Amino acid sequence: MFHHRHHHLNHDKILAIVPAYNEEEGIEQVIASLQKYAPYADILVVNDGSTDDTRLLAENAGAAVLHLCSNLGIGGAVQTGYRYAAEYGYDYAVQIDGDGQHDPADLAKLLCCMRKTGADMVVGSRFIEKEGFQSTFARKLGIDLLGGLVTRLTGKRITDPTSGYRLCNRRAIALFAQQYPTDYPEVEALVMLDNCQLSFQEIPVVMKERQGGVSSISPLQSIYYMCKVILAILMMKTRKKKMWEMSHET
């Protein structure tokens, strides 16, 4: 846990949170490319109750591994990573999918944007420059719908609300460590940030098609998720905006 701690410029501690559920085909490659292209970041794989060798492979590849004893889903897994980041005092935490969709080389871009704009969260969007793997037609339709809704609700333009490639600063880490939606959390997290008066910023990245394994969402499930997410963000919008205080932080 305490090994391979490299420090980036300004000695900021950076944690890469890699949620992984049955990703034995791709996890080694993701860790290797993180070690190669973002050597300044500590790698934390959150093994979300995988039934395959994900945990062993990740440990052998030199990552710290949190093992969830049963499957919590992406939100629960990612939140464990944020709780870890908050506990060990990381300055930045970046979410990177365990299936190889996200390119660790883009992390430098995200960091640069965060330092320049002072946003609390920076999201990598594949739809700004429309390069690399886009999405299937139906999925893009859903993403556009959610993006439009979030844009309207928060007043900030969002093109890729479901992107899981996001970098958080201390304030956002502390918020997410305390509350984070359980399933299909990305869209809700944006509205949550806005509700707590934290800012976010999108920058273009290039995503690849997933390297191995299967997507966790079937068509029927995506309809359910659409309804669930829309309900959640509309309800969230009715709550009062409240300044987020990092009260539990020293």
Place this chain on the structure above:
Amino acid sequence: MKPDIYLFSFIISLSFAATILYLIRNQKLKEQYALLWLTLSVMMMVLTLFPSILDDVARRIRIEYAPSLLYLLSVVGILFILLHLTMAVSSLAQRNVELIQTLALHECKIHALMKQNGQSEKEEGTEGQRAND
């Protein structure tokens, strides 16, 4: 014929209440959830003992067919109990998530401590050897 049916319903609701008390006694039912069920069974008993209450109330709120008031009340009662259960499940799910996360974080901490411990023991061992040399 009529009194028999009322007696029969009374026996049913009585045994229902008895079952609930039995479950509480054996700690198979938490009191917080049992209270709702107990209230329901007491109401059932009262209605079977004094069925005229139902007729009176139905007449007063202008329901012509009294048993339909009974159905309405029971459906509303069951809905509330179901809602209560769903709330309980939601809270349980949330706690379960927190528990699993905390477990994973602690497990990781224990591994790190054990590793540290093992290393310091090893270091002590080599120092001891050096002293011996």
